[in-house]
Amino acid sequence: MDKIKIAIQKSGRLSDDSLKLIKECGIKFNNGMGKLKAVADNFPLEFLFLRDDDIPGYVEDGVAHLGIVGENVLVEKEKDVDNVKLLGFSKCRLSIGVDRNWDYKGVQELAGKSIATSYPKILKGFLDKNKVNAEIHEISGSVEIAPSIGLADAVCDIVSSGSTLLSNGLKETEVIMKSQAVLIANKSLNAEQQDILDKLIFRINAVQEGKK
Ligand code: ATP
Ligand code: ZN
Incomplete structure (x- = not known):
């Protein structure tokens, strides 16, 4: 065979x-x-x-x-x-994370901001669906440090427990997709x-x- x-x-x-x-x-x-x-x-x-x-x-x-x-x-x-x-x-999710001090109220707040991600197509689909115009900054790794080094205002990254976001001063604000x-x-x-x-x-x- x-x-x-x-x-x-x-x-x-x-x-x-x-x-x-x-x-x-x-x-x-x-x-x-x-x-x-x-x-x-x-x-x-x-x-x-x-x-x-x-x-x-x-x-x-x-x-x-x-x-x-x-x-x-x-x-x-x-x-x-x-x-x-x-x-x-x-099992994990692909989520938006922003600075934990950002008084984030909804997806419209991402308008005009830059978002670092390794998932540019999925993020673009999410932004388009919500009619939000934001800049997508594609990077291949260590996405979660982008806000703290001034590379982006937010991230779109894989989250499971949320501890990586937390340890980088970020909080999860939107779940874009669930994955397994x-x-x-x-x-x-x-x-x-x-x-x-x-x-x-x-x-x-x-x-x-x-x-x-
Ligand atoms: P590679 O070197 O093969 O490119 P990678 O660094 O891109 O690996 P991993 O971090 O090993 O990828 O994650 C592989 C997959 O596992 C992810 O695409 C996601 O589906 C899932 N995953 C990622 N992080 C977690 C997590 N914390 N908990 C559970 N599943 C996760
Ligand atoms: Zn990979």
Whole structure:
């Protein structure tokens, strides 16, 4: 049987739970530290370990047939892939944060301000929907320090407990989207690949049922 490739975040907030899910599905593999690839012993699956940002694009192109990524990254990248299954981990939200001393009353207050983010497309959609004209300042990391160094008036960033915002003197004012990990698939799998995916989904469903 052919193998299919699944792209998993190499190291970060999706990695451990992604690999845990694979193990709970009874799929065994050896991932040596720092390796970019691994092969399952008892299931026709090959793993590619990548940066999460690259996963939607690789799945669209068919470099990987499947991938596990946050909905936030999936929506931002606007790639044409199948959204197969919500996985229930890496739950977070994409929110607006402003200086905690800002007497923030509503989204209109963002008009004319600059907002630092790694999610320019999602932020633009949110601002357009609210008819707010603000400047989007795209940066790739450490977004939450932007206000304190004078780079932006506000941030649009991933929040889970809110402690990162808090420790940077910010407060959460708007939730733009909620996110969790999602299994995605290439849109043109052949019959055999689809069959392997169906078997994987069957096992994931069993794992999820077992947790209820
Ligand atoms: P990479 O090096 O792969 O690009 P990254 O730094 O962009 O990694 P991480 O911080 O590892 O990304 O987050 C990966 C995904 O995990 C995020 O896109 C989001 O969906 C989710 N996530 C981020 N922060 C949290 C959090 N605090 N709690 C739960 N989930 C989170
Ligand atoms: Zn990333």
